[in-house]
Every structure is written in C-alpha cells, then in structure tokens.
Amino acid sequence: MRPGSASDVVLKMEHVTKVYEGDPPFRALDDISLEIRRGEIISIIGPSGSGKSTLLHLLGCLDKPSGGEIFLDGQPVSKMDDNGLARARRETIGFVFQAFNLAPTLNVFQNVELPLIIRGLPPEARRPLVDKHLAVVGLSDKARNMTSQISGGQKQRVAVARSLVTSPKILLADEPTGNLDSKSSDEVIQFIMGLCKERAITVIFVTHDPRIAGQTERQIRILDGKIESDTITKPAIRKHKPGGA
Numbered sequence: 001m002r003p004g005s006a007s008d009v010v011l012k013m014e015h016v017t018k019v020y021e022g023d024p025p026f027r028a029l030d031d032i033s034l035e036i037r038r039g040e041i042i043s044i045i046g047p048s049g050s051g052k053s054t055l056l057h058l059l060g061c062l063d064k065p066s067g068g069e070i071f072l073d074g075q076p077v078s079k080m081d082d083n084g085l086a087r088a089r090r091e092t093i094g095f096v097f098q099a100f101n102l103a104p105t106l107n108v109f110q111n112v113e114l115p116l117i118i119r120g121l122p123p124e125a126r127r128p129l130v131d132k133h134l135a136v137v138g139l140s141d142k143a144r145n146m147t148s149q150i151s152g153g154q155k156q157r158v159a160v161a162r163s164l165v166t167s168p169k170i171l172l173a174d175e176p177t178g179n180l181d182s183k184s185s186d187e188v189i190q191f192i193m194g195l196c197k198e199r200a201i202t203v204i205f206v207t208h209d210p211r212i213a214g215q216t217e218r219q220i221r222i223l224d225g226k227i228e229s230d231t232i233t234k235p236a237i238r239k240h241k242p243g244g245a
Contacts, residue, residue, distance in 0.1 A: 009036065009037055009038075009071075009074075010072070010073055010169055010202050011036040011059055011170065011202070012034070012035050012036070012070070013034050013035075013059075013068065013069075013070050014033055014068055014071075015031050015032070015068040016029060016031070016032040016033070016067065016068035016070060017032070017066050017067040017068055018054055019066040027225055028051045029054055029065070029225045029226075030224075031068070031226065032055065032225075032226070034220065034227065034230065036170075036202060036204065037202070038169070038200060038202055039201070039202060040202050040218055041193055041197070041218070042202075042204045042216055042217070042218045042219070043204075043207055043213040043218070043220070044056065044204060044206045044220050045207060045219055045220070046208075046222035047208070048208070050225070051225040051226075052222045053174065053206055055222060056174055056204065060089065060093055060172045061088050061093065064077065064078065072088055073169070090115070091168075094163030094164055094168035094201075095163055095171075096171065096172070096176045097174050098174060098175040098176060098177075099179065100147075100155045100156060100158070100179070101159065102155060102159060104146070104147055106147075107143070107145060107146050107147075108139060108142050108144070108146075108150065109130055109134065109143040111147065111162055112130045112158060112162045112165055113126050113130045113165075115165060115166050116129060116130070116165060130143075130165060131143075136161065136164075136195065137157040137158070137161045138157065139154060142154065151184070152184060153180055153184035153187060153188060156176060156179075156184070156188050157188065160191065160192055160195070164199075167199075169202060170203075170204070171192070171196055171201050171204070172204050173206070174206045175208070176192070176207075177189060177207075185211075186211075189205075189212055189215060193216075203216075214233070216233065216234075218230070218231065218233065
C-alpha cells in the first residue's frame with residue numbers, strides 16, 4: 001500500500017476480502033490493501049476472473065466486502081446504511097460503463113440531466129449544468145437527438161458528461177471503450193483523462209487493454225484476487241481543483 005497524506009486519500013482499503021457463497025465458496029478478493037489519492041489516474045488490470053471488476057464494485061460502493069474496511073473520504077463504508085451508500089454514489093462517485101447505460105427513451109440532453117433530477121435540482125439549475133457539460137464533450141448540437149441517432153463514440157461522450165455533471169471526486173470507468181473501435185477508443189480515453197486532470201478528479205479504469213493501461217499514471221495488477229503489483233508509470237501533475245466544474 002502506497003502511503004499518502006490523510007487529506008489527500010479519497011479511497012482506502014484495509015485488508016479487504018470478498019467471498020461469494022457457493023460449494024465451495026469463491027474468494028474473489030483476498031486481503032486487498034491500497035490507498036488512492038485525489039487526482040490520480042489509475043488502471044486496474046488483470047486477466048478475466050482475476051477480481052478486478054469485483055474490486056471496482058467495492059470501490060464504487062456498489063457492494064460491500066466480506067471482511068476488512070473501505071474508507072471513502074475517510075468515512076468507513078461499513079458504517080453507511082443503504083441511504084448513505086446511495087448518497088455516496090450519487091454525490092461522490094461517477095460511473096462510466098462499457099455498455100454506456102444510456103436510457104433509450106430519453107434524448108441526449110435528458111440522459112445527462114437525469115442524475116441532477118435524482119439529486120433534486122430544479123429545472124432552472126439543471127439546464128445550465130447540462131448545457132455546459134454537453135459543450136465540454138462537444139455535443140451541444142446533439143442535445144435533442146435520441147441516443148439511437150448518434151455514434152458509439154458519441155454515446156460514450158454522453159455517458160462521460162452524465163458522470164461528470166454532478167462534479168464527482170472519483171470517476172470509475174469499467175472497460176469504457178470495449179464497444180468502440182480503436183480510433184474512438186483512443187479519443188474517449190484521452191478526453192476522459194484530459195478533462196479529469198483539469199478538474200483534479202481521481203480516475204480508475206478497469207481494463208484488459210494494455211494501450212489504455214499504458215496511458216495511466218499508476219497500474220494496479222490483480223491476479224487471483226490479490227494485488228500482484230502496484231506501479232507508478234508516470235509522474236502525476238496535480239492542479240488541485242477538487243471536484244470543480
């Protein structure tokens with residue numbers, strides 16, 4: 001586990017295990033300890049079945065560990081009830097998935113607006129935020145298009161705008177380019193990393209693609225539920241604009 005100052009650590013795991021019931025039980029994660037700091041750009045890599053997606057789900061408060069503790073902004077996740085976990089996901093963490101997870105019955109603007117509606121923002125507060133983030137991802141002219149009318153790369157940009165519109169501290173991206181061609185993949189990854197560097201957002205990619213991993217500042221390799229290696233590959237440049245839009 002790489003040390004960081006307490007104020008700089010946004011996610012921390014201490015001796016985390018995850019066991020799924022069965023005959024025999026399956027230990028997906030085994031004694032994981034790590035610290036993730038504000039503004040880091042990290043890739044979690046490993047073969048299929050290594051535990052990397054399970055790790056991402058735990059980091060994203062989508063699941064709870066069987067043992068050990070996870071700290072989000074210094075707060076133990078085990079002490080959070082379901083409402084607290086939902087609030088943490090809604091206010092602190094943004095998600096980008098391989099399948100985009102856009103609502104097909106909503107247009108581009110409405111998809112980006114959705115998390116703001118869930119947070120209870122009134123329409124007059126939502127509109128400028130959505131307009132701003134569609135401009136940031138270069139899709140202002142697609143605001144009224146249905147998602148079936150835009151390309152795969154554009155859909156992923158909509159997903160990125162939706163994940164960032166709430167100004168999260170952490171962005172979790174699970175195989176975010178798995179459905180894209182190589183050109184669109186490179187564009188989306190560069191776009192995500194550039195935008196998150198500007199905002200000092202922590203980015204964690206789960207990927208099997210060495211091209212993506214090679215662009216991140218830190219690579220955490222998972223094998224058989226354990227951290228096989230944790231390597232700094234590039235010096236990080238921090239702008240210290242926590243979560244700002």
